[in-house]
Amino acid sequence: MKTNIKFYKDKVAVNFLAKDAENGKAVYKAIEGHTAIGVLSKQFESAQEGIDYVNEFKKSVPCVSVGLGAGDPSQAIKAATIASVTDPGHVNQVFTSAGYAAGALAAKKAEQTAINVLISPTGTVGKVKISTGERSINENDAIVDVKTALAMLKDMEADAVKFFPMGGLKSIEELKYVAKACADMDISMLEPTGGINLDNFEEILQVCIDAGVKKVMPHVYGAVIDKNTGLTDIEKVKTIYEIVKRIV
Numbered sequence: 001m002k003t004n005i006k007f008y009k010d011k012v013a014v015n016f017l018a019k020d021a022e023n024g025k026a027v028y029k030a031i032e033g034h035t036a037i038g039v040l041s042k043q044f045e046s047a048q049e050g051i052d053y054v055n056e057f058k059k060s061v062p063c064v065s066v067g068l069g070a071g072d073p074s075q076a077i078k079a080a081t082i083a084s085v086t087d088p089g090h091v092n093q094v095f096t097s098a099g100y101a102a103g104a105l106a107a108k109k110a111e112q113t114a115i116n117v118l119i120s121p122t123g124t125v126g127k128v129k130i131s132t133g134e135r136s137i138n139e140n141d142a143i144v145d146v147k148t149a150l151a152m153l154k155d156m157e158a159d160a161v162k163f164f165p166m167g168g169l170k171s172i173e174e175l176k177y178v179a180k181a182c183a184d185m186d187i188s189m190l191e192p193t194g195g196i197n198l199d200n201f202e203e204i205l206q207v208c209i210d211a212g213v214k215k216v217m218p219h220v221y222g223a224v225i226d227k228n229t230g231l232t233d234i235e236k237v238k239t240i241y242e243i244v245k246r247i248v
Helices: 021-030 047-057 073-086 095-107 146-155 168-184 201-211 234-247
Strands: 014-017 035-040 064-067 089-091 114-121 127-129 143-145 160-163 189-192
Touching: 014 234, 021 035, 021 047, 021 234, 035 047, 047 064, 047 073, 064 073, 073 089, 073 095, 095 114, 095 146, 114 146, 114 168, 114 189, 127 146, 143 146, 146 168, 160 168, 168 189, 168 201, 189 201, 201 234
Parallel strands: 014 035, 035 064, 064 089, 089 114, 114 160, 160 189
Antiparallel strands: 114 127, 127 143
């Protein structure tokens, strides 16, 4: 996996949002750089607007995660375009658009950006939903074996599983299976996402560590954002980092 994400002990980074570049810089400093700061494609009217924003953002934060916005599949091509031009470090993709993103990054020689693939829980351990694309999400669910999904991820030249939406601990047993499969199949990174907060972060991270996953990057969003200011709370970021240092 080629990426400029800095992992704590080569194992863990945490994906946070930031209201602006200044907030992102403070988050980056608080976790000593073990992060990819999320910038959501959904906030931009056009890919060019996103490209300009990310290029400016990178002057303050070395590693940016170009996101979709709550897994919105309509943002997949825009996110891939932004990432291919800016080579930010990390880009989020729905399952059906991962191959497009890999091609776009390769065409632009964006060689420091990892691609994740959105795979969703189904309520059944060992099975995941891969119909997460803009059109397929509106059809009957495509539910497949976890290892089939991971093999397809590799076929598309993607790097990581984004397991979303987890609903906090609701999908923890499914996460255990996915994490073990990632370890067994040499998937570069697992990104548990959805409903992760200061109360359940440790348990979710521990599951991934115990399974032997190569690298883990949980997404911690709303739980650490100050509802009044919209800023990511630096003290909560530090609390998350202390948990990481304690268990890794």
